[in-house]
Amino acid sequence: MGALDFARGLLARARGCHCDTCPLAAPSKSRRLVLFGSPNVGKSVIFNQLTGVYAVVSNYPGTTVEVARGEARIGDVLLEIVDSPGAYSLAPLSEDERVARDLLADDPPDMVLHVIDAKNLRRALPLTFQLLEAGIPVAVNLNVIDEAERAGLSVDTDRLSADLGVPVVATAAVSGVGMDGLRALVAGEIPVPSDYRVDYPEWIESAIAEIAELLRGDYGLAPRAVALLLLQRDPGTWERVRRANAEAASDIERVVSDAEAQYSHPLAYPIALARRQAAEGAANGAVRGSSRAVKPGFGESVGRLAMHPVAGMLMLAAVLYVGLYLFVGKLGAGVMVDFLEHQVFARYVTPASTHIVERLLPWPTWSKLFVGEYGLITLGLRYAIAIVLPLVGAFFLTFAVLEDSGYLPRLALLVDRFFKRIGLSGRAVIPIVLGLGCDTMATLVTRVLETRRERVIATLLLALAIPCSAQLGVILGLLSRHPLGLAIWGVVILGVFFLSGALAARLLPGETPRFYLEIPPMRWPSLRNVATKTFARLRWYAAEVIPLFLVASIVIWIGELTRLFQLALTVLRPAVNALGLPDAAADAFLFGFFRRDYGAARIFDLARPSEVMSGVPLVVAMVTITLFVPCIAQFLVMIRERGWRTALAVAGLILPFAFGVGFLLNVILLSIGVQI
Ligand SMILES: Nc1nc2c(ncn2[C@@H]2O[C@H](COP(=O)(O)OP(=O)(O)OP(=O)(O)O)[C@@H](O)[C@H]2O)c(=O)[nH]1
């Protein structure tokens, strides 16, 4: 999938640059450093600063869902630096947390940098304790120190370091403050594992000792940490023990059950309580000041309004109007696409390339491959560069601003109530909104959801009812002149989203998990991050989209030569006609199989001379192509994340459903005689 390949490509380049071609002498030491910590504390910012490799940075928890790797040479030390998804604890609740934990357990690093938001030291320390229990050399990085200071807090790093027995360094990574100290720390002596210990109740300590005694084999983490995970009934750890230590598993089970019999709640409670008390003690010693004394600023007031049931909805409408309608629809689909299509392609690229190709290849069969109706340049490249890229670019820019501001988690809180009805918690807002950028990327991000049920529902809704940015741009561009058409499209798609979600929630067994999502501070979007992120995404998109559009042009060319293309159109035409659409729409649906945006771009192309398609057929085409099959890239990610069966079931369900809804809509609109 594109995002992964993009990250891998960057990594490969980073590797080449750092080790193979570097003129400096080979480093004398090398080590692996894992950046670990709760979500949204700045791990990816630090990773970017240390390695120069770009990992996405956003102001909401759960930005990183995959491990990213890069290298940095500091003095004579070569560091492999690993950025992990955010995790609150070593006992994971969601898939992305599991990825982070497994990173430590499967291949223990030489050192872990526990990145902490300095404003939330108390809440973060329990994870430091767990890392210490795991026996891994740990250093603590108090990040976001700028905001802590603004909130009237200061942390005595020496005191904290002495209390915990680990090195501590303070940074404000976004502005580079303290980064030299951090570099010196991670390239310096590897800290000896600290002997700091949380005092658990006596009976838990004796259970830990008994289990540690019974454990055989290598679990990556120290026996004390493994024992605590077993006592908390962490499924992943139990599975490992049953696999690696089958004969002792029943004895361990007995020890755990005996301990459980001594307490009326799951053992996770007393364990968490002991850690919290220890964290209080350490934080009380090191933190000065209280953030409660500071009045909320402008950002926080706006942030509160965003969560208010009425004001929040008005704000959402304003965000949609400005961000999507004006910026993506009017500016992207109107001004930018017009310019690229009419000024750049129609005036220069198409005539010049036609002239050159027809001279160089005076055989129509061959020249058609490049400059024919479906040619590589005249259709593939034109769609990719003149239609899709400006739309996607406009969306990515809007989205980057929203991501950086802290608005999205507030939106999650606002819509949690509605999402509950469709089996999702507000947390699912982030992958769903991300789907408006690219459904493929978003399907990967469904990992932040806690239960398989939630992940399946979100995957289904992304594949069915969430148009990607290119589709959305095309729809807004074409329908913005027909407000009634746009309203009908909106109502149908929202209706399908909620109805199919509610149906899926009824059919799939299981409970909706309780909503928990940390609400980060509202921040002014950083111009640099917005620009870097938009550019990185556009580069990734171009790398994924342009080759696919070109391959599609070649496939169509071969299809035309072998007449398979015409055959496919003949099969599709009756289905398209049944929706009240002209024959010409059949190839848009055929294109849609390759990529959603390709199909949408085709409709855009067809519908601009409005005699080909307008009014009711245009709205019906838009609704059907929005609901239409997931594109190839999304389908592949669905298989990887959810398995063959689910992916096939989702895709198999969607195709007839999309046509069915299109058919019904056409019948209804015609029978009530709507004029669009
Ligand atoms: N003010 C301030 N903001 C910071 C600092 N470090 C990071 N941020 C912001 O914090 C937010 C989160 O940063 P990320 O690097 O994405 O956080 P992360 O820990 O990788 O988050 P996940 O991938 O969700 O686990 C972004 O909006 C950053 O710009 C800092 O030192 N000061």
Ligand SMILES: [Mg+2]
């Ligand atoms: Mg991150």
